[in-house]
Amino acid sequence: MARIRNLRQLIWLVSNIKKYGRITLKELGRKWVEDAVTEGNPLARSSFNHYRDDIFELFGLIIECDSAHRYYFDNPQAIDEKSLNSWLLSTMTVNAVLSDSASIRDQIILGPVMAGEQFLATIVDALKRHRCLRIGHQKFGGELSERQVEPYALRAWEGRWYLLVRTDGVFKKFSLDRIHSLEMTQERFVKLKDFSPQVYFSEYFGVLTDDTPMAHIVLRAKGVTADYLRTLPLHGSQRELLRTEGYTDFSLDLRPTEDFIGELLRHKKGIEVVEPADLRQRMRETLQEMLNIY
Numbered sequence: 001m002a003r004i005r006n007l008r009q010l011i012w013l014v015s016n017i018k019k020y021g022r023i024t025l026k027e028l029g030r031k032w033v034e035d036a037v038t039e040g041n042p043l044a045r046s047s048f049n050h051y052r053d054d055i056f057e058l059f060g061l062i063i064e065c066d067s068a069h070r071y072y073f074d075n076p077q078a079i080d081e082k083s084l085n086s087w088l089l090s091t092m093t094v095n096a097v098l099s100d101s102a103s104i105r106d107q108i109i110l111g112p113v114m115a116g117e118q119f120l121a122t123i124v125d126a127l128k129r130h131r132c133l134r135i136g137h138q139k140f141g142g143e144l145s146e147r148q149v150e151p152y153a154l155r156a157w158e159g160r161w162y163l164l165v166r167t168d169g170v171f172k173k174f175s176l177d178r179i180h181s182l183e184m185t186q187e188r189f190v191k192l193k194d195f196s197p198q199v200y201f202s203e204y205f206g207v208l209t210d211d212t213p214m215a216h217i218v219l220r221a222k223g224v225t226a227d228y229l230r231t232l233p234l235h236g237s238q239r240e241l242l243r244t245e246g247y248t249d250f251s252l253d254l255r256p257t258e259d260f261i262g263e264l265l266r267h268k269k270g271i272e273v274v275e276p277a278d279l280r281q282r283m284r285e286t287l288q289e290m291l292n293i294y
Contacts, residue, residue, distance in 0.1 A: 010055055012037050013048075017063065022070035116161045116176020123163060126151050126184045130191060133165070136181035137174050144180060150189045153197035157207045164197060171200070173207055205235055206259030214255055218274040222247045225270030234263065249274065261286060 016031060017023060025048060032043040052063045062074040126133050133151050138144040149165035149172075156162075161176040201207075203214060218241065221229050226248035229238070234252060241249040254260065256279055264271050264283065273280045 006038075009037055010051055010058060013051055014055060014059065014061065017071060017073060018076070022066065022068075022072040024068075024070050028071070114156060114159055114161050114176075116179060119176055119179060119182045120154070120161065122182055122184050123151060123154060127154070129184075130188050132185045132187045132189055134181075134183050134185055135163075135174065135179055137179050139178060146181075148185065148187075149174075150191075152191065152195065153200075155197070155201065155207060162207050164200070166192070171209075173209070202236065203255050204257060204259070205254055205263060206257065208257040208259040210255075210257060212255040212257050214253065215276055215279060217252045217254070217256065217276065217279060219250045219252065219264075220247050220272040220274050221250060221267075222270055222272070225267055226250075228267075228270075234260075256282075 012032070012035065013028070016028065020027075025043070025045060028048070029043040032038070033040060037043075055061050055063060060075070060078045063071055064074040065071050123133065125131075131151075132148050134146065134148050136144060136146045147167060149167040151163060151165050152171070153164040154161060155164065155173075163174045163176060163179075165172055165174065201209065219229075219234075223246075226243075229248075229250055230240070234250075235254050237251075237253040239251045241251050261282065264273065265286065273283050
């Protein structure tokens with residue numbers, strides 16, 4: 001990869017072109033000076049052209065210029081909400097901001113670092129090379145086992161990294177915090193044609209993937225819970241059906257696994273399952289089991 005001249009400047013340019021959609025170099029330059037990106041120094045055209053190259057190297061984003069001399073992303077899908085580039089941009093933005101925050105470090109409270117990060121470099125290398133991995137894994141309450149697997153994807157969820165693999169013709173997921181050893185082998189494998197990790201997880205909430213039937217679900221969100229669901233949808237299929245002063249109905253189409261049940265319970269009385277009837281019954285039974293504990 002080409003030398004990245006200044007990560008903060010690249011992040012600033014990507015964020016502002018994304019924000020305005022199309023913007024001239026003059027407008028960018030004015031905002032550049034206002035935000036003191038380079039301590040008040042102007043944005044030279046030659047520097048901007050170098051930044052364009054670096055942005056393509058780092059994010060795969062193509063910056064083009066239209067007939068009105070406005071710059072825009074020719075492939076904005078490269079940083080859509082579910083893309084790796086979007087996640088990288090967000091992470092880099094946070095890193096850039098926090099690196100200047102040493103003087104107020106006691107005022108910034110972060111969550112725990114995701115476990116298993118020590119294995120990420122090897123896993124990513126194996127994904128690139130289509131190489132098998134040999135892993136030592138131990139489930140909670142289970143015995144340590146070792147196996148050779150074909151890595152297909154990584155997924156971050158609820159503070160953990162998960163590795164999606166194919167072993168003995170079946171897809172399985174391993175939480176990296178339960179992996180005790182991992183090494184890349186010399187054995188290569190051929191990935192299943194047209195397999196898409198995004199499609200694999202698209203019918204589910206979370207990482208649990210089982211044979212739970214698909215369902216058309218209607219949720220009634222009450223009070224501020226409706227605002228939470230609008231700003232952070234539970235699933236890509238979520239749609240708003242009805243809005244009243246007291247509640248909002250949302251529809252979703254997914255497989256309601258235990259992950260999804262747990263998410264609904266997390267919102268307590270803020271969410272009611274309107275349909276289907278069998279999911280309402282599952283919620284009722286789960287709540288009764290919880291009540292029995294107390």
